[in-house]
Amino acid sequence: MLICGNAPHVGHVGQACAVHVHSPADDVRDPRTQAGPNPQHLLATLLGEYLESSEADLPSAAVVAMLAEFGVSESSARAALSRLTKRGLIAVRGAGRPPVYHLTPQAIARHRSRMDHFLSFGARPPKWTGDWVTVSFSLPQSGQAARHAVRKALGALGFARLYDSVWIRPGSESGPVKQAMHDILDGVDGGRWSVMHTRFDEEAGPHGPAAAYDLAGLASGYEDFIAQYSSLRVAVRDGEVDATRALVARTSVMDSWRKFPDVDPDLPEHLLPATWPRQAARELLLEIHSALGSLAEARLIEIATPHWPDAASWITHFRASEESLSVRVHRDR
Template sequence: MERHAAGDEVDAPRVQSGPNPQHLLTTVLGEYLDSADAELPSAAVVAALHEFGISPGSARAALSRLVRRGLVAVRREGRTPLYHVTASAIARHRSTMHRFLAFGAVPRTWDGEWLVVSYSLPESRQAQRHALRKVLGGLGFARLYDSVWINPDPDPDPVRAALDGLLAGVPGARWSVMHSRFEGATGPGGPAAAYDLASLASAYRAFVAEHAALLAAVRAGAVGPAHALVARATLMDAWRRFSVVDPDLPDELLPTPWPRAEARATFLEVHSALGPLAQERLVELMSPSWPQAAAWVTHYVAAEDPSAPPLGGRR
């Protein structure tokens, strides 16, 4: 089972597939603790990660690594170390949660212009070519031709900064950033064809199908706390990938019907419904070693206004 990396906090671990105790611990601490004043023993961390099949040794190692990375800090009380999530990590996680929960809520406005990047590199510069393609993809660009990339985003500053950082001083490198309009933008030879929208639509439909049984169980009130904590983390892991792979194209460029709205509705309904149950289960797991757990453990829910941050707070 793949685990959700809910935060890209200070020096957070890289995203990867498969069980990853660091990502899992980042998720649990980020989604269910909203105060840097909460001090918990390592035994509470071990108990929480055990719910996901993580061994005590791996849980403690993950905690130590998050301390080294600056997401968690140590406060000592006698001989017993107590840990707390840093204020900077909490703030960064709030921003990350807002991005995941708000993704796809509001249609993208567009004036019909594309941001176009064209570059030329000597054949010997394969390393720079590979790095540039990776950066362009991460910025939401798609490759229209071999060295021509496009994006409906109007802001050229991020890609200009990336090009300057990667190619400045490289002998023989040339590049241009421009705005352009295309005839037949949505046709088979138009720029929208550079995006694999068929595969993306299939992924959204698969998300809905894979979570249909969970959605039905939620609506029937058939999901208990013991299932909710793991199910909610798995759901978030599946949804947050869309914010990475979906270029969020304007409606004018999307085929109809477009399945993202149904997938997002499924995600929000299940994520919101499981929040109190997951919180209850986490308190149950942590309380034997951390009697104050009920006073500190919380959960995030989506704000009604997608432009607002997610709602948090101890309940």
């Protein structure tokens, strides 16, 4: 779900935008995506890709060594640890010094759910009924704070602004948005709002719902992804990627891909441009991700072991199954 200031379009991944993921009740939260290097985001990707047990004791020095492989300084690595702890993705075990961290069970479940989401996204076209949830609201001039809060909440719930105060999202689930509107606007003098289930007479026309989305910007994001990693795919096919390069490359390609499932509204095919690059980008991701898994795991163990002697007992990797869900790849220890 994408919020880019007060921009009327969503889906443009080429600008500095914040991806907000609706958090489950246990309040385990992914770090927000931001422009430029993000050690928190990178560390969350590493933990989700290569660890699966809350029993593993992860020394802080091992985390520093892992992130150093990606050019992250020690101070930035320790700051990322601290911030992911505050977000509930990891927790400190005991009171020893230096600190030892572990994944929480909630975070592991969250990681697996998110990994499945990343790997399965785009595997098959959405089941389409033609239904849209539409939200319309009206506020007095004095209601600027409430207007900002409404726009922020709607963006976080996957709505796009069709017109100034008319927001839409595909599907028929309206419970969360009704609750959000109640929470924000109940008690606001002069505020009015409606949640409706609608269909468009000319859904695929120039005035239809696709106009709410920056599909050109999203397509450009996919094309940039393909351009960035096409040479890597050639190197993988030619057997030119060793373990050292594999860890950085595999993590980088997933870290780059993981924004798309949150910003792509997954519109039905008849609302998309004739040449839509998502499938080509997805196939590139899966080929690189699957081919480099064992090499990347081996490199991560090599890096971590001097600081974490039990690293080989805990570090693993996941790949996409035939159902496009993540499965652990077992290997002999």
